[in-house]
Amino acid sequence: MTARYSFGGDEHVFVEVSEEMSLGAFFKSLSLCRALKESAIRGVTEICPANASLQVKFNPDVIAPDDLLAEIEALEAATATVDPTLQTRIVEIPVLYDDPWTRETLMRFRERHQYPSGTDLDYAARINGYSDAASFIAAHAGSPWFVSMVGFVAGLPFMYQMVERARQIEVPKYLRPRTDTPKLTVGHGGCFGCIYSVRGAGGYQMFGITPMPIYDPRQEIGYLKELMTFFRPGDIVKFKSVTREGYEEAVRDVEAGRFEPLIRPVTFDLRSFERDPVATNTDIEGVLHGH
Structure with missing residues (x-):
């Protein structure tokens, strides 16, 4: 499943992992949240996981929206193989x-x-x-x-x-x-x-x-x-x-x-x-x- 990205105002990126809820979608969302936390991208202030999506809050004075989007997309590609254990x-x-x-x-x-x-x-x-x-x-x-x-x-x-x-x-x-x-x-x-x-x-x-x-x-x-x-x-x-x-x-x-x-x-x-x-x-x- 490929994530869909959109901006929420000037300070948020919304990542929709799937249009429907499933445990597989949740695990992918959770893996991406973990990768974001571990990467400690400068300017990211909050990561909020949801059922089959996540939202990232950032400071646009520290990191440009398009730069953050590129960082998240790279992390998604790197976490294509999701750890199935929790x-x-x-x-x-x-x-x-x-x-x-x-x-x-x-x-x-x-x-x-x-x-x-x-x-x-x-x-x-x-x-x-x-x-x-x-x-x-x-x-x-x-x-x-x-x-x-x-x-x-x-x-x-x-x-x-x-x-x-x-x-x-x-x-x-x-x-x-x-x-x-x-x-x-x-x-x-x-x-x-x-x-x-x-x-x-x-x-x-x-x-x-x-x-x-x-x-x-x-x-x-x-x-x-x-x-x-x-x-x-x-x-x-x-x-x-x-x-x-x-x-x-x-x-x-x-x-x-x-x-x-x-x-x-x-x-x-x-x-x-x-x-x-x-x-x-x-x-x-x-x-x-x-x-």
Whole structure:
């Protein structure tokens, strides 16, 4: 795949690796980001990776736009052979599906929804071919998710479901965005899952809520003291369905400073995943629980 380049104003170069999201496109984008960081091109001030693209911010008083473009194109040619392995981490995220807070919120905005007679879970189950919301929840939590981008609002992860394309959950966004979304809502729009890091407007379908903070601007939470945002591109997420009691216990642990997310280092191999996604996912989840 050949990247497409364009300028964004006077200080940005946008590099589109692919028009569609795939793990292959993400890996190429990640490789180019690494090459840019390692090359330390004078005048480059920020490199922002996305799902299948990246944006480079630069100081035009230090490097001319065309000169920077030539540098990036040379790096792309040099990284044509993408390393298919990634040293990353897998994290378990507890989720209370069909919780009372997102349910109350979604019912306030049914006039903006494609399926006003049911919940977001009901709608997602129906259009993805599942018999009911419970079956859909089992599928949502049944396979890991790959964090391909962090942003839009601080700390919000965009997650790509690690199953073959034909099995990926796809759900349109609301017909018109909501003016409210509970903090830490687990949502979905198009082919991407997300976790809303803060309360605010949104248009993704709402499936549940996690007790695990993923953004702490005050950096008071133990596992967020070094960096106020939890996720980074390349993280692998495994959702764990919990009961209301389990959710409330986790909330108490967070408030008391006792909560620690379950995180394990893992090696992800794109070639192995493309050959056998089920076996690769089983191996990755085994690492999470020490199997």
